[in-house]
Amino acid sequence: MxxxxxxxxxxxxxxxxxxxxxxxxxxxxxxxxxxxxxxxxxxxxxxxxxxxxxxxxxxxxxxxxxxxxxxxxxxxxxQHFLFLEIYDFYVKEAKRLTIKDDVRTAYLGGAVLDWGALPQNVIDVLTDLTYRGDYTGSNDARGNTRKLIVPAVYKDLSEGIFGKTSNLYKVMFRQIEWREIYGVDANRFKRRYEEIK
Structure with missing residues (x-):
């Protein structure tokens, strides 16, 4: 590809x-x-x-x-072992895309999201989004997913909400957006929101 x-x-x-x-x-x-x-x-x-x-x-x-x-x-x-070799890069990239200054300014009013306090399943989903190219910014022709995801993650963390009642779960459960606009296959779509449960 x-x-x-x-x-x-x-x-x-x-x-x-x-x-x-x-x-x-x-x-x-x-x-x-x-x-x-x-x-x-x-x-x-x-x-x-x-x-x-x-x-x-x-x-x-x-x-x-x-x-x-x-x-x-x-x-x-x-392929599996190559993925393991590069996985850490995608974790770091997901973190960078989530907490960088312009993202904080645009979506959190300058507030700081504490990456280290995120549950592992949330980090895994953010990493998968990054890895698959679905953690998009304002320049992506399909739309900006970080505009939806980062505030949801921040609010969940601030309020101690996780699982099916979390804002991130609600964002990840938007089937029409993920499947039709972003072209996420059915299996990956399901695995992402189930990971957050």
Whole structure:
């Protein structure tokens, strides 16, 4: 998949924002637990590191000429361990997107949301939203989900409300918005709001 950042492989490893050495290191670490990808695919991915947007797309079109079809596979187990390698990045990114100054100013009147006080299930949902590209800001053509989510999380935290009665649960339960506007599949939609119960 090609996104604004670059070529994405597996369950969300974006190589557009990484160096060739970082790509190699991530795959080397994951290969300790799963069948490694082919040398040809790894070489191709390392050469695609740092390429973004149209440059990434043009590079992606070279995959079939540079990597034999049989060498383009990545096992589910490898995808899982790649995800574990990058998960911490998405937790940090979710935190940054939630507590950064412009978000606090725009949605909380400057109030500070205490990330460290959030329950783990809320952090998990915010991380999943970030990972899947559904934790959007004002520049997203589909709309701004942080405008709905951040105030809900802040209010829940301030009032000690969690679970099915929480404001976040109500936001995550909006099926028409999540499924039709943001294109969230039925399984992920259900898993997110059930995680908050």
């Amino acid at each position: 090609i996104g604004n950042s670059g070529i994405t492989i597996g369950r969300g490893l974006d190589i557009g924002s990484r160096t060739a050495n970082e790509v190699a290191s991530i795959f080397d670490s994951a290969a300790q637990y799963a069948k490694p990808i082919s040398d040809a695919l790894l070489t191709w991915l390392k050469e695609g590191a740092g390429k973004k947007k149209q440059t990434a797309y043009e590079y992606w079109k070279t995959l079939d000429t540079q990597v034999p079809a049989d060498d383009q596979t990545i096992t589910r187990k490898m």
